[in-house]
Amino acid sequence: MTDTYTLTQPPAAPTARRRLRRDDDPEEVVRSVSSWGDRRRPVVRWSLRIVQAVVLVGLIVAAVLPLVWLAKASVSTTTELVTDPLTLIPSVFDWSNYAVVWNDLGIWRYLLNTLLMALGSAAVTLFVCVTGAYTLSILRPRWGDVVYWAVLATLFIPGIVSLVPLYLTVLDLPGLGISLLNTMWAVWLPAGASAFSLVLAKRFFDSIPRELIEAARIDGAGPVRVLWSLVIPLSRPILSVLALLSAVAAYKEYLWPLLVLQDPGVQPISVALPRIEPALEYSVMMAALFLSMVVPIGLFLLFQRQFLRSVGMANGIKG
Amino acid sequence: MTRGLSVPGGVPAREARGGLLPRVQRWVRSGGLWSLAFGAPLVLVFAYFSWGPIVRGLVLSFQKTNFLTSSWVGLHNFEYVLTDPVLPRAILNTVLFTAIGLLVGAPLPLALAVVMSELRRWKGLYSALAYLPVVIPPVVAILLWKVLYMPGPSGLLNSLLGTVGLGPLAWLDSEQLVIPSMVLAATWAGAGTSVIIYLAALGGVRPDLYEAAELDGAGVWSRVWHVTLPQIRGVILVLILLQLIGTMQVFNEPNSNYGAAAALSVMLAAVLAIVSIVFQFSTRRLNEND
Numbered sequence: 001m002t003d004t005y006t007l008t009q010p011p012a013a014p015t016a017r018r019r020l021r022r023d024d025d026p027e028e029v030v031r032s033v034s035s036w037g038d039r040r041r042p043v044v045r046w047s048l049r050i051v052q053a054v055v056l057v058g059l060i061v062a063a064v065l066p067l068v069w070l071a072k073a074s075v076s077t078t079t080e081l082v083t084d085p086l087t088l089i090p091s092v093f094d095w096s097n098y099a100v101v102w103n104d105l106g107i108w109r110y111l112l113n114t115l116l117m118a119l120g121s122a123a124v125t126l127f128v129c130v131t132g133a134y135t136l137s138i139l140r141p142r143w144g145d146v147v148y149w150a151v152l153a154t155l156f157i158p159g160i161v162s163l164v165p166l167y168l169t170v171l172d173l174p175g176l177g178i179s180l181l182n183t184m185w186a187v188w189l190p191a192g193a194s195a196f197s198l199v200l201a202k203r204f205f206d207s208i209p210r211e212l213i214e215a216a217r218i219d220g221a222g223p224v225r226v227l228w229s230l231v232i233p234l235s236r237p238i239l240s241v242l243a244l245l246s247a248v249a250a251y252k253e254y255l256w257p258l259l260v261l262q263d264p265g266v267q268p269i270s271v272a273l274p275r276i277e278p279a280l281e282y283s284v285m286m287a288a289l290f291l292s293m294v295v296p297i298g299l300f301l302l303f304q305r306q307f308l309r310s311v312g313m314a315n316g317i318k319g
Numbered sequence: 320m321t322r323g324l325s326v327p328g329g330v331p332a333r334e335a336r337g338g339l340l341p342r343v344q345r346w347v348r349s350g351g352l353w354s355l356a357f358g359a360p361l362v363l364v365f366a367y368f369s370w371g372p373i374v375r376g377l378v379l380s381f382q383k384t385n386f387l388t389s390s391w392v393g394l395h396n397f398e399y400v401l402t403d404p405v406l407p408r409a410i411l412n413t414v415l416f417t418a419i420g421l422l423v424g425a426p427l428p429l430a431l432a433v434v435m436s437e438l439r440r441w442k443g444l445y446s447a448l449a450y451l452p453v454v455i456p457p458v459v460a461i462l463l464w465k466v467l468y469m470p471g472p473s474g475l476l477n478s479l480l481g482t483v484g485l486g487p488l489a490w491l492d493s494e495q496l497v498i499p500s501m502v503l504a505a506t507w508a509g510a511g512t513s514v515i516i517y518l519a520a521l522g523g524v525r526p527d528l529y530e531a532a533e534l535d536g537a538g539v540w541s542r543v544w545h546v547t548l549p550q551i552r553g554v555i556l557v558l559i560l561l562q563l564i565g566t567m568q569v570f571n572e573p574n575s576n577y578g579a580a581a582a583l584s585v586m587l588a589a590v591l592a593i594v595s596i597v598f599q600f601s602t603r604r605l606n607e608n609d
Contacts, residue, residue, distance in 0.1 A: 033546070160584045198361070300450075311512055312518075
């Protein structure tokens with residue numbers, strides 16, 4: 001987004017601008033479809049305001065209302081949920097739902113597993129992408145191009161093709177005779193084989209000026225030193241994006257962990273919830289659902305900027 | 320791997336050819352071992368968890384197997400899948416779901432993003448709200464939608480309808496409503512990402528284009544139509560394609576026959592590939608100016 005001053009904007013002192021914030025304040029305008037001139041016309045101004053208000057209400061209904069309702073349902077009694085589901089404040093607060101979920105169901109263990117799964121996936125993805133992109137982009141061995149093309153090719157093959165054979169691989173790693181079943185590695189390692197993340201990292205590494213790397217080499221830095229003291233510090237923005245994207249992808253995953261994590265002791269919340277759901281009382285279930293979404297939503301609200309930036313950045317590559 | 324190593328300028332050709340040992344030494348000196356060491360995680364992880372399974376899936380689709388013994392059966396698995404009596408119904412449902420999903424799911428985020436890009440304040444709030452459903456774990460969302468769609472008068476949507484004297488509807492149990500209900504849930508879960516991507520694309524549209532259009536007398540609507548949409552059509556097409564591929568992958572049948580399951584996914588992959596290629600070619604014209 002560029003701060004371009006347009007013909008239609010009267011010039012103003014930049015200091016005064018910040019204080020005079022109003023919806024249609026001309027000085028605040030960054031040019032988009034509608035211009036300052038348009039916005040002075042009552043028809044445009046009011047229809048724009050109405051549309052924006054409608055969108056805001058729609059977004060609140062779609063995004064906030066379910067959370068509010070769930071929060072209320074989690075402290076209601078099942079009887080009230082069935083007889084009068086629409087109220088937003090329960091007549092009696094029933095906190096025992098949470099006690100059941102936390103103590104009897106031990107939901108903390110599933111939440112912990114989810115956290116482990118997300119962190120491990122992010123760590124493995126980062127490790128594979130950083131070392132791999134460093135090899136392909138900076139060390140550039142002769143076989144690098146072949147490997148890169150093989151990675152790119154997997155982008156065009158839907159994951160469904162390899163679901164069954166991937167399961168067989170995890171069951172018995174070819175040549176090693178190890179089974180990863182019911183260990184977190186069964187989720188972490190396949191998460192590391194993310195062509196998308198590798199391409200993202202490689203493109204970023206490609207943009208690092210070669211002169212910097214040559215200069216470091218001439219100064220006597222070995223491959224490890226160049227990676228650790230030069231490439232990694234320079235690529236922090238992309239690394240945080242990669243970590244975030246892979247962590248989010250990991251905690252949203254359902255089908256794969258369901259297949260490979262059958263032991264309840266290692267199951268993440270996404271697998272455990274549908275398994276325990278049929279046996280649960282309605283209101284207890286709502287408390288379980290609320291606890292499962294409160295952590296990701298809290299993290300999202302904390303790291304909003306990073307989340308939204310990572311989506312925009314990831315898009316640059318799809319285009 | 321050492322074969323054909325490029326010779327740095329100024330080194331006589333005689334030395335470059337040399338025997339095996341000097342070649343290996345040269346390869347090691349030029350950092351070949353380091354490349355191997357740094358490239359190993361990538362190659363190993365992809366070989367085990369990406370390339371290997373893909374190849375194995377292809378092989379599996381031509382085999383009959385119980386994992387103790389396997390035998391080649393040619394195209395029998397494909398035949399088996401294609402003659403399955405429930406296949407037409409499954410294809411029809413997938414096509415319907417994809418079509419309705421595109422019809423609702425493609426324009427909605429675009430419209431939201433265009434409106435949001437006109438905001439002068441609170442853009443962050445709008446973006447956060449739009450993206451919020453995306454961070455809710457899908458399993459939680461699905462269980463919540465089940466509560467919402469619960470049939471019978473005590474269901475959440477049905478109670479809402481009840482207050483205006485309608486319903487109760489069967490939602491997911493109803494033949495007519497099941498696909499629209501699923502599309503609604505899928506759109507809710509996926510629209511946020513598209514909105515944020517469109518917003519980023521809209522921010523990249525050069526403001527002087529709008530100015531030029533305005534000076535030429537174009538109103539707000541015709542500016543959206545003739546400037547905004549053509550400028551971001553590349554992003555629009557990619558997002559539509561991604562959505563198409565994403566929704567079509569729901570096509571799956573429970574199948575205990577691994578060979579047939581593999582054959583089915585190979586065919587699905589082929590269909591997706593054909594759809595992408597056709598899509599790319601038919602939209603290339605539109606994309607030429609990008």
